Amino acid sequence: MASRAVFEKNVAAIKKRSIDLVDDLAAASTEGVFEEVGPRGAKVLVDHGVRLGSAYDPVREGEQIAERMAEEPADLMVAVGFGMGTQFAPYLEKNPSTLIIYEPSLARLKAALERLSVTELIAGHKDLFFASDPVSLTRLLSARYSPGLRMRVFPHPAVLRLDQEAVSSAVKATRDAKDVIDVQKLTSIEMLMPWAWVTARNGQRIASRPQLGLLHEHFRDKPAVVVAAGPSLDKQLPLLRELQDRVVIIGIGQTARALREAGIEPHLTHILESRDVSHQLTDCGDTTDMIVAPSADADPAIFDVPSRAQFTVTGAGGALGIWIARAMGEKFFPIGGGTVAQGAVGMARLLGCNPIALIGQDLAFTNGRRYGKGTSYDFVEVEMKEDGQCRFDGINAKADILKEKAPDPENGGMADQRVVWVDGWEEGEKVPTWRAYASFLEQYREVGLHFQSHGVSLINCTEGGARIPEVEHRTFRSFADEFATVRIDARRHILEVHEAFEPLTLEDFRPAIEKSLKVLDKIDTETRKGSKFLLKSGPKLLAVRNDQQRLEILRRMAKHEKRVRTQLERAAWLDMFVQPEIHNAIAASRRTERQEPTDEDLLEESQYLFGAAAKGIEHARQWFELFEASFGDEEANEEKTIEPARPEAEAPAKPNFSFPTA
Numbered sequence: 001m002a003s004r005a006v007f008e009k010n011v012a013a014i015k016k017r018s019i020d021l022v023d024d025l026a027a028a029s030t031e032g033v034f035e036e037v038g039p040r041g042a043k044v045l046v047d048h049g050v051r052l053g054s055a056y057d058p059v060r061e062g063e064q065i066a067e068r069m070a071e072e073p074a075d076l077m078v079a080v081g082f083g084m085g086t087q088f089a090p091y092l093e094k095n096p097s098t099l100i101i102y103e104p105s106l107a108r109l110k111a112a113l114e115r116l117s118v119t120e121l122i123a124g125h126k127d128l129f130f131a132s133d134p135v136s137l138t139r140l141l142s143a144r145y146s147p148g149l150r151m152r153v154f155p156h157p158a159v160l161r162l163d164q165e166a167v168s169s170a171v172k173a174t175r176d177a178k179d180v181i182d183v184q185k186l187t188s189i190e191m192l193m194p195w196a197w198v199t200a201r202n203g204q205r206i207a208s209r210p211q212l213g214l215l216h217e218h219f220r221d222k223p224a225v226v227v228a229a230g231p232s233l234d235k236q237l238p239l240l241r242e243l244q245d246r247v248v249i250i251g252i253g254q255t256a257r258a259l260r261e262a263g264i265e266p267h268l269t270h271i272l273e274s275r276d277v278s279h280q281l282t283d284c285g286d287t288t289d290m291i292v293a294p295s296a297d298a299d300p301a302i303f304d305v306p307s308r309a310q311f312t313v314t315g316a317g318g319a320l321g322i323w324i325a326r327a328m329g330e331k332f333f334p335i336g337g338g339t340v341a342q343g344a345v346g347m348a349r350l351l352g353c354n355p356i357a358l359i360g361q362d363l364a365f366t367n368g369r370r371y372g373k374g375t376s377y378d379f380v381e382v383e384m385k386e387d388g389q390c391r392f393d394g395i396n397a398k399a400d401i402l403k404e405k406a407p408d409p410e411n412g413g414m415a416d417q418r419v420v421w422v423d424g425w426e427e428g429e430k431v432p433t434w435r436a437y438a439s440f441l442e443q444y445r446e447v448g449l450h451f452q453s454h455g456v457s458l459i460n461c462t463e464g465g466a467r468i469p470e471v472e473h474r475t476f477r478s479f480a481d482e483f484a485t486v487r488i489d490a491r492r493h494i495l496e497v498h499e500a501f502e503p504l505t506l507e508d509f510r511p512a513i514e515k516s517l518k519v520l521d522k523i524d525t526e527t528r529k530g531s532k533f534l535l536k537s538g539p540k541l542l543a544v545r546n547d548q549q550r551l552e553i554l555r556r557m558a559k560h561e562k563r564v565r566t567q568l569e570r571a572a573w574l575d576m577f578v579q580p581e582i583h584n585a586i587a588a589s590r591r592t593e594r595q596e597p598t599d600e601d602l603l604e605e606s607q608y609l610f611g612a613a614a615k616g617i618e619h620a621r622q623w624f625e626l627f628e629a630s631f632g633d634e635e636a637n638e639e640k641t642i643e644p645a646r647p648e649a650e651a652p653a654k655p656n657f658s659f660p661t662a
Contacts, residue, residue, distance in 0.1 A: 002035070002114035010113040013122040018130040018140075025113070028106035035115075044084060045111050052108065052158045053084035062086025065156070070094040075149035078102055078137070080170045081156025082109050085116045088128075098127040098144050102137050104159075104166035134173045135470070138445065141177035151178055180439040192576040193619065195297040198274045199320045200623050203630035205303040205312075206296055207508070210501035211325050212311045213332035217352035218493060223247045223483040224353035225461075227266065228341040229254035230362030232464030233372030236476050237262040240359065246484040248353055250293075252340045253280035253302075255360065258374030260284045267490040268293045270313060270344045275402055276301045280376045291494060293347065296321030309498040315343060319573040320623065327512035328504055335450065338443040345447060345458065355457035357479050362465025363440055364422065364433040365390070377401075389416045390434060423467040431466055445469040506631040513624055516571070520617050523567040523574070527613040530560035534610060538603050550599070557606055564613055577616035577623070 015022045033047045038055030045052040054061035065087035069077065075097050079088070082103040092099060103109040109132060122128055127144070131137040145151060153174050155167045199206075225240060225247045227233065233255065240249070241263050251259050251266035253273075257280075259266055271277060272295035281287050282305060290307045296314045303310065314321040315336040322333060334346035341361055348356045360372055365382040370392070372378060380394040417434045422441060424431040433441075448470025451458045460468050461476035533556065541553045568574060 002030075002111070004114070006117055007110070007114040009119050010117060013119045014113075014130055017122065017128065018136070020136060021130050021132055024106055024132060025110050028110045030107050030111040030114070033107050033111040035111075043115070045108065045115075047105070047108055047158075047162060050158050050161050052082075052112070052156075053086065058084045059086050062088075063090045066090035066094065069154045072152060073150055074152040076100070076141075076145055076151045078141075078151070078153045078170060078174050079156070080104075080153060080167050081159030082112050083156045083158055085112050085118060087156075088118075089121055092121070092125050092128070096125065098129075099125070100129045100131060100137065100140050100144070102131045102170050104132060104163060104169070106132055134169055135445070135449075137170060137173050138177050138442065141174060142181060142446075145177060145181050147181060176438060176442050179435055180442045195274055195318070196320050196576045196619075196623055197626065198299065199297045199318065199324070200626035201300055201630055202296060202298070202303060203324065203627040204506075205300065205630070206321070206324050207328065207505070207631070208503040209303075209310045209312050210498055211328060211330045212293060212313045212334065212347060212350060213325070213330045214497050214501065215311070215351050215494065216332040217350075218497070219248050219488070219490065220352035221354050222352070222488055222490075223479075224348040224351070224356045225249050226341060226344045226348055226356060226358050226361075227251040227255045227259065228344075228358065228360040228362075228462075229258075229371050229375040229377075230360040230364075230462060230465055231366040231369035231372050232362050232462050233258060233360030233375065235463065236359040236461070237264065239476055239480060240264055243480055243484045245487050245489075247357075248348065248351060248488065248490045250344045250348055252344055253277060254340075254371070254376040256281055256290075257284045257376065258372055258378075261374050265289070265491075267291060267494060268311070268344075268347065270340060270347060271295070271298055271302050272313070272315075272340050272343050273298060273302075275299055275404070277376075277402065278302050278305050279401060281305045281307075283376065291491070291498075295343070296324065309495055311494075311498065313343065313347060315346065319576050323512070323516070323573040324509075324627075327509050335447070337447065339440050342440070342443065342447060349451070349456060354455075355459050355479070355483055356451075357459045357461045357476065357483075358468075358471075359461050359476060361460060361462045361468070363437040363468070364424070364431040364465040366431070366464045384419065384432065385416075388419055390419050390432070391416055425460065425462055425464055425467055425473060427467070433466055437466070441466055441468060444471060506628060509627075513628070516573075517621070517624065519567070519571050520574070520620055523564065523571065523613060524617050526560070526563045526567055527610050527617065530557075530564055530606070531610045531614070533557065533560055534603070534606050541599055541603065554599075554602065557602070561606055561609055564609060568613065574616055574620055577619040578612045 011022055011025060033045055036044050036046045036051070036055060038044060040056055042055060042058055044055050044058055062084065065083070069079070069087065069091045074095060077095070077097065078100045080102050082101055088099065088101065129140050131140055151174060153171050159167060223246070225243070227240070227249065229252060237258065244264050249264065249266040250268045250270060253269060253271035256266070256269055268291055269281070270293045271280065274297050276299045278299070278301040281290065281292065281302070288306050288308060291309045291311070292302070292305065292307045293311045293313045294302045296312055296318050314325045314330070314333055325333070332350060334343070334350040337343045337346055341358070345356060345358070365384070368382050368384070370377070370380050370382055377398050380392055380398055383391040383393055385391060419432045420434055420438045421430045422433055422438060448458055448468070452470065457472060459472045459474055459479055461474060461479050463475060467473065537553050537557065541550065544550050544553065568578060
């Protein structure tokens with residue numbers, strides 16, 4: 001029988017983990033979900049004629065489901081369907097890892113929570129969460145999953161009968177979240193140090209140019225158009241030409257030639273690649289009238305292209321770029337993004353623009369093409385194959401332009417990729433894309449949610465390609481008719497801000513450098529103490545037989561770790577050197593998270609931390625040397641460069657989602 005007291009206690013417990021779900025549960029109706037008494041007096045819920053548990057022995061059935069859930073190991077389990085809830089306690093006894101309970105029916109979930117108390121279950125398991133819609137599920141997965149963890153989806157038998165579409169949706173959300181995070185985190189970790197070295201080499205270049213933050217809110221509530229290089233761009237350029245004095249236009253480097261040929265001069269052209277893609281600008285012809293906005297870790301050749309003006313774009317994820325910018329007095333930074341187009345969206349947001357329209361943001365293969373006509377790589381075409389794969393014709397030519405190793409189709413290279421079908425811009429249609437673009441769509445979900453929470457409209461006016469989650473979709477003409485009605489002299493205003501900037505010298509950075517070097521010395525001292533303790537006490541820990549002695553060693557080891565971690569947290573820029581070292585150490589040992597680590601595991605983790613911190617400190621000192629050298633002789637600068645190999649062609653750009661405030 002339903003109990004209001006049981007439900008209220010459950011809701012209070014759930015609120016601590018899944019606050020968004022509480023209001024939905026309170027407003028939900030249980031109409032259509034009935035209680036049935038079985039032959040032996042057991043009570044079970046019924047929805048559309050399907051029992052959510054056994055009418056004979058729901059407890060035993062829960063144990064059987066738990067056994068099936070635990071047949072294969074999982075670091076993160078997504079249980080689709082709550083059922084009667086009797087399966088979760090025995091499952092967590094067998095596998096006390098992260099559990100996300102995804103019940104797509106609020107009616108079923110509410111009816112069950114009115115009958116079964118989950119307060120003790122929640123109190124006893126800190127990694128237990130609830131979700132009832134794909135967006136909440138995706139956000140939980142994004143917060144809990146890390147590359148290397150084993151994820152499983154287990155559908156409740158009743159939900160398989162009632163709602164196969166919801167089960168498929170949960171499987172897709174889980175797979176997509178995994179793909180996004182794997183691409184985002186692994187690429188980011190691999191590229192942290194290369195980006196750091198490029199940023200150091202750009203030191204003098206950055207110091208001599210204004211930060212984009214100087215334009216913070218200068219175009220408050222003015223409409224902006226972000227121009228991406230997708231194949232649907234062609235159809236929008238004639239209208240954009242009409243609007244170019246009534247909107248703020250931010251293009252990406254790949255679109256510069258197409259815009260120039262259409263008679264459009266963007267107000268800002270954004271480039272963030274840490275490889276030399278200066279051809280994206282020089283292919284347009286004369287560049288001296290352009291206003292270019294390279295990221296702090298863009299290849300130096302991009303900064304060196306002659307232009308009318310340049311603003312350095314320091315995204316929220318560029319920790320060392322932020323260090324430079326803060327030393328210059330900067331306070332405002334655009335949101336980070338996984339692609340150059342998302343970075344341009346962040347720029348428009350920093351400028352105060354609202355609404356912001358997207359054109360050319362297909363993120364799908366429109367008419368067998370990947371890029372719009374006239375864009376930098378418009379020669380790349382897509383061949384759809386019968387086996388569900390696709391081939392990129394012309395990708396080797398692109399690699400040649402970028403001076404990169406051509407992908408090897410016989411060795412898992414770029415030539416053949418699995419086709420992913422996603423929702424199209426036109427509601428009800430499906431369009432083909434591939435894993436990287438599908439991951440970018442999910443990244444846009446976070447951007448869209450962030451914009452919504454701040455009252456900013458992000459509108460996809462591409463009129464082709466994929467449908468972007470959490471973003472409004474409308475025609476470019478309707479956007480223009482409603483918002484692009486007043487003349488904006490954006491170029492003049494941007495140039496006035498640029499001309500007012502006074503370049504900085506190395507001496508202006510001396511106080512920040514000295515302060516940071518003192519921080520490194522302090523962390524170095526703590527790291528050496530921790531390493532010395534580990535060397536001395538590690539063998540004792542493995543040999544000790546006395547629990548009290550064991551606990552004392554572990555306590556002191558944890559104390560050393562905490563001191564180092566605390567110092568690292570205070571120097572966010574150092575993370576760019578420490579994280580790759582930790583990742584490489586873990587990858588070398590082929591370890592994933594374990595629920596009950598052994599003493600050997602704990603020692604290994606301490607070794608990861610102290611070893612990574614020591615190497616990170618060494619790299620950081622080299623970084624400051626290279627940064628200072630960038631202000632001097634160019635040849636000396638090149639001699640000091642310590643730059644790892646650049647990524648393969650098609651590696652996603654800096655994946656990061658951080659939403660800073662002033």
